[in-house]
Amino acid sequence: MEAKTVDKSELVVPEGSIWGKLHLIGLALAVIGLGAWYAGFGDDPARGYYSYHFGFITTLSLALGCMAFVLIQYLVRAGWSMGIRRIAENGMMTLPVFALLFIPVVLGAHDLFHWTHVESHDKFLKAKAPYLNEGFFYVRAIAYFVLWSLLAAVYYRRSVAQDAGDKKELTKLLVVLSPAGIAIYALSQSFAAFDWLMSLQPHWYSTIFGVYFFAGSMLFTFSFMALVLMGLQRAGALTNVVTTEHYHDIGKFMFGFTVFWAYIGFSQFMLIWYANIPEEVEFYYHRLAHGWEFISWAMPITHFFVPFLFLLSRHVKRNRLGLAVGAVWIIVMHIVDIYWLVLPNFAAHGLKFGEHAPHMHVNMGDFAALIGVFGVFLTVFGFLLNKNLLAASGDPRFEESLGHENY
Amino acid sequence: MSDNKKLYGLLAEYDSASAIYTACEKVRDAGFKKWDSCTPFCVHNLDKAMGVKPSFLPWLVLGMGITGGVSALCFMLWTSVADYPLNIGGKPLWSVPAYIPITFEVTVLFSCLTAAFGMFAICRLPTLNHPLFESERFKKVTDDKFFIIIEAADDNFDLASTRALLEGSGAAHVEEVEGEL
Incomplete structure (x- = not known):
């Protein structure tokens, strides 16, 4: 293999392309989305908080997935991904902003989390009180954001510091830190999923829930990366940096995590179905009536079988259009998945066993909140995309990535 | 000679x-x-x-994987519903969730064995x-x-x-x- 060289002009957002204005587009989406969400907020604040929570969790899953990707690349000393890692790094560096985006969740905590106003007769909540109490809940939330922001900053700053071409030794430090980083990440994202998603239905519990959330967030991350890279390449950037080989690998991850998601989702379901214990089946019980059953029945097909069979072929993964279609499909399904996790809990407070969650009712506030929060993500993401190089060209393994091939 | x-x-x-x-x-x-x-x-x-x-082995593996999955599911259907129905925990006889792990495993088993022995056959080993x-x-x-x-x-x-x-x-x-x- 002859050594490839990359022109510096490939590593910046091409002038006049829409990517140069991504932060402004994000800002516009944020203002419009959150504005529209707030406009409808007065009608039913409790419902409004649920819409927001859905948007918040969906976008957070992307930022967290990006961090997992970056950490894993260092952990396994990957070479192939150096040309695409910066995209995930930009996504990861949005995590500090989520501390601000968490404020509405705090304000709506009483509407979102039933257990915050625990009734004395509720045996389950009393037993869970040492963990599920407001004080500890906020301490944990602060801890998550501090840990995520620190991890993101430590990795982002050093990766960007290499852009000038020197300081290759920084990679060593990041590799050494990565096992601790991945452990911190795994525990914090898992407990965040318990706190912010699972505790929406406080009687219910599933030890595998954090992994389920992780599987979805990785699907979102790889699909998002594939789409951003395709867009940047269409605009004329990264032409020699990212090749079909990289898309093929991203496609393999999308395929693999599709299987992983189904495996984890089914593992969670089957044990609960088999044991048939009231406080466990409650989760699925609410989701098997009043409109939710359509999503519950569709998910195994649309979130698993369709992308599984579609992405099974090597030719689809190596084809830009094929991979783009797969990525959009997976992102839409992931959004539906989070919606299905969050929204059935709305107004399910105080339901006695045997009573169903209220009817599924998608409203404009859900879309507005999702667009708004995602707009905030894009603002930061776009700002970083334009501020720094598009690829970690200073990494010692960058050349390995240029010549990467699947054998 | x-x-x-x-x-x-x-x-x-x-x-x-x-x-x-x-x-x-x-x-x-x-x-x-x-x-x-x-x-x-x-x-x-x-x-x-x-x-x-490109080898035609992947198609063989796909075909045998599907064969394995379908036959495992059908076999369990036959044993649990037709041949020897047992009431287990009051669950319906035709309880698909209970059959999924075995269907999955048999699909993987058929695929892997086909991949391994198919490779042997193609390489004339x-x-x-x-x-x-x-x-x-x-x-x-x-x-x-x-x-x-x-x-x-x-x-x-x-x-x-x-x-x-x-x-x-x-x-x-x-x-x-x-x-x-």
Whole structure:
């Protein structure tokens, strides 16, 4: 293999392309989305908080997935991904902003989390009180954001510091830190999923829930990366940096995590179905009536079988259009998945066993909140995309990535 | 063993990975079908230089995987619903969730066994002896030499012109190999 060289002009957002204005587009989406969400907020604040929570969790899953990707690349000393890692790094560096985006969740905590106003007769909540109490809940939330922001900053700053071409030794430090980083990440994202998603239905519990959330967030991350890279390449950037080989690998991850998601989702379901214990089946019980059953029945097909069979072929993964279609499909399904996790809990407070969650009712506030929060993500993401190089060209393994091939 | 052995093919020896790489491209472009290269280690992209077509093994694996999954599911349906119905915990007889893990495992089992044994079959393994083993020089293939073998059974094979092609492709040595597979 002859050594490839990359022109510096490939590593910046091409002038006049829409990517140069991504932060402004994000800002516009944020203002419009959150504005529209707030406009409808007065009608039913409790419902409004649920819409927001859905948007918040969906976008957070992307930022967290990006961090997992970056950490894993260092952990396994990957070479192939150096040309695409910066995209995930930009996504990861949005995590500090989520501390601000968490404020509405705090304000709506009483509407979102039933257990915050625990009734004395509720045996389950009393037993869970040492963990599920407001004080500890906020301490944990602060801890998550501090840990995520620190991890993101430590990795982002050093990766960007290499852009000038020197300081290759920084990679060593990041590799050494990565096992601790991945452990911190795994525990914090898992407990965040318990706190912010699972505790929406406080009687219910599933030890595998954090992994389920992780599987979805990785699907979102790889699909998002594939789409951003395709867009940047269409605009004329990264032409020699990212090749079909990289898309093929991203496609393999999308395929693999599709299987992983189904495996984890089914593992969670089957044990609960088999044991048939009231406080466990409650989760699925609410989701098997009043409109939710359509999503519950569709998910195994649309979130698993369709992308599984579609992405099974090597030719689809190596084809830009094929991979783009797969990525959009997976992102839409992931959004539906989070919606299905969050929204059935709305107004399910105080339901006695045997009573169903209220009817599924998608409203404009859900879309507005999702667009708004995602707009905030894009603002930061776009700002970083334009501020720094598009690829970690200073990494010692960058050349390995240029010549990467699947054998 | 009779004295007039049949010609198996022409064996060309090369000294380096780059030499065999360009030689493979020449042999590929000459339109040969029944030929192969043997190297002491994996030379990346040599399959492209040889113009190796994608294997049909994946389709076999897909077909057998589906066969395995469907037959496992049908078998459980038959045993639990038709042949020997048992009431387990009051669950319906036809309880798909309970059958999924086994369906999954059997799908994987059929796929893996097909992949492994299909590969054996396509590579015609086990082959207990091979005419190439008669060549003293070929023993270096596990050490530091690279070889191309063009079979006499190939339609394009012609002793004189094929030898000229191999010699012109940078071969350090070309010899005739006799014997039958």
